[in-house]
Amino acid sequence: MINLNKKPNTINKKILLGIFLIIICICFIFTLLVIKHNKKTTSNNLKHKHVSGSISKKSKTTLVINISLRQVPGEYTPWTIKRADGTKIAYLTFDDGPSINTEKILSILNQNNIKASFFLIGKNAENNPNLVKEEVANGEVIGNHTYSHQINYKESSTDFVNDLNRCNLVLKTIIGKNYTSNIIRFPGGSFGHRLAPFRDAATKAGYAFINWNDETGDSDGYDLPVPVLLNNLHKYTIGNTVVILMHDASAKKTTVQALPQVIQYLKAKGYIFKTLQ
Structure with a gap:
């Protein structure tokens, strides 16, 4: 069925x-x-x-920061910034000025079309205001190296900041109200655990402080021979970014003599020159 x-x-x-x-x-x-x-x-x-985010299209690993250093309190270590493009940067820095050597240094910089960063002692700036104005007019970057430079870090961190503030006021008085830089360098550098309270105090006061990772060693004595200064430079110039410590002081005449060779050596090594700002 x-x-x-x-x-x-x-x-x-x-x-x-x-x-x-x-x-x-x-x-x-x-x-x-x-x-x-x-x-x-x-x-x-x-x-x-x-x-x-201002990230470079050429390199995903290179971060371009369009923020002025003066806006970022705390320690600044440009030699730790990684750049995938291979650019080599040298920052020439001079502490302790202005002095009888300032104009000679400026002349050498101008001959090479280079600008540098000068960390000035407040009392020296007071005694040489025209040199400070000349540095500014020349396009150099001005930083704070305390007013007295009589810092042994046995005083309180408050006293240290007060000395920085006093220098800042002197520079503002000379340069004008538009001077707003908070870039400082500790006398002798801000290295070591002992200076931690001073670093903290400077940061809280709004200052950005920078040391160095290269030098000519001109702070090791008075008018050291030029070959000694250049040998130190050769020894310490390592990496893609170098912040070079030198001094603009009366007892540093050989620093001026060595400067043209310092610049030529760095150029030969492929460095370009910038200022801390």
Whole structure:
């Protein structure tokens, strides 16, 4: 006997299967559209991040920070900044001025079309305001090296900050109200655990302090021979970024004599020159 229910059941199963396949296709297409939308959104976000974050398109590992140093209190160590483009940067810095050697240093810098950073002692600036103005007019960067330079770090951190503030006031008086730099250098550098309270106090007062990772060693004596200064430079000039310590002081005449050779050596090594600002 023929089963009359067989044909309708078969048709119903085929219809259900077809509906099921259609639903799967719709879900698959919807999933593809969502993935495509998310990829587009992520791409746009990355493009926006490259612009707003100032990340170089040439190198994903190089971060370009368009913030002035004077706006960032605390220790500044430019030699730790990694640059994938291979650029080599030298920062020439001179402590203790202004002095009888200032104009000679400026002349050498101008001959080489280079600017430097000068960390001035407040009382020396008071005695030589015209030299300070000449440095500013020449395009050099002016930093704070305390007012008295009589710092042995046995005084309180409050006294230290007061000495910095006094120097800052002197520089502002000479240069004008537009002088807003908070860049400082500790006498003798800010190294060591013992100076931690002084570093903290300077940071809380809004100062950005910088040491060095290269030097001519002119602080080791009075008018050391030029070959000695150059040998020190050769020994310590390592890496893509060097902050070079030198001194603008009356007893540093050989520093002036060595400066042209210092510049030529750094140029030969592929360094370009910038200022701390």
